[in-house]
Amino acid sequence: MRFRCPACNAVRSANERLLGREIKCPECGAPVQLPSASDIEAARVARENEKVRDRELARVRAELGRSLAQTVLVESNDPDRNEKRIASEEKALAAAHTDFTRPKPKQQEDMDMTPMVDVTFLLLIFFMITASFSVQKSIQRPAPSKEEPSQQVIQQEEDADTVTIQVDEYNAYNVLSVVGDRVASSKQDLIIALNDARNGAGSKPPTKIVIEAHENCIHAAVVAALDAGREANFESFEVTTVEQFD
Incomplete structure (x- = not known):
């Protein structure tokens, strides 16, 4: 059979056994697809x-x-x-x-999903950045003013239902309870000390916390003490400001 190369337009002959195969043009070497039988x-x-x-x-x-x-x-x-x-x-x-041949159906192009995937990832990154994953625990309380008269410590009677937390000028904690005194340097240590004070009080654990804050301590230390008390399951709180501890 004879065929024409689409690259060089040369007409050549090929064996019928090669029908349906791809051969190289003898003139230019370009690939030529022979028709099948x-x-x-x-x-x-x-x-x-x-x-x-x-x-x-x-x-x-x-x-x-x-x-x-x-x-x-x-x-x-x-x-x-x-x-x-x-x-x-x-x-x-x-x-x-009139031509009665059936027209060939048009091939539908596949939809490119790449732009939609890009937009989805951009929205996901945007919401991850702007969303708030944690809520800071705090109690609205005005900071102590130096112009106001300081409050002196009132010596309270030993009460088994009360645990006292002293916050010194270095923002360290001293826990006073019927179980004993205990120093805590961080919020986690304070939570452990409050849990020990409740568990060591016997059948009637304390439910109230009195926080004595030094006038030079930071407000965040007082808020941390309140948070620790809530996490230790205390029910009521009282906050006072002092110039110094006895």
Whole structure:
């Protein structure tokens, strides 16, 4: 069989055993896809059908020409018959040119999801950055003012229902309870000391905390003491400011 190279436009021959395979052009070396036997047969059938349609069209045109030559004088005097003749000719020409082959369905392109995925990740990153993952525990309490008169420590009687937390000027904690005194340097140590004070009080654990804050301590240390008391399951709190501890 003979084939034409699409790269160099050279016409060459190939063995029929190579039908349907890809070979290299002997002239330029470009890859050439040879048609398969079914493709050749389909092309041959298409050419035969085209020839049949051409012959049929030529026959119809010849018949129309002869009919027109025979009746042109008669039809010129009959307008209705002339219109019918024109309609029949149009139908014959339309039937000769009608192609009954089924059109190939259009291939639908796949939707590219890459932009949608990018937008989704950008929104996710935005919400992760702007969202608040923790709520700081605090109690609204105005900071102590030096202009106000200081409050002196009132010596309280030993009460088994009360635990006293002293916050010194270095923001360290001293826990006073019926169990004993204990120093805590951080919030976690303070929580442990308060739990020990509750557990060591016997059948009736203390429920109230009195916080004695030094006037030079920071406000955050007092807030941390209140948070520790809540985490240790204390119910009521009292905060006082002192100039010094006895």
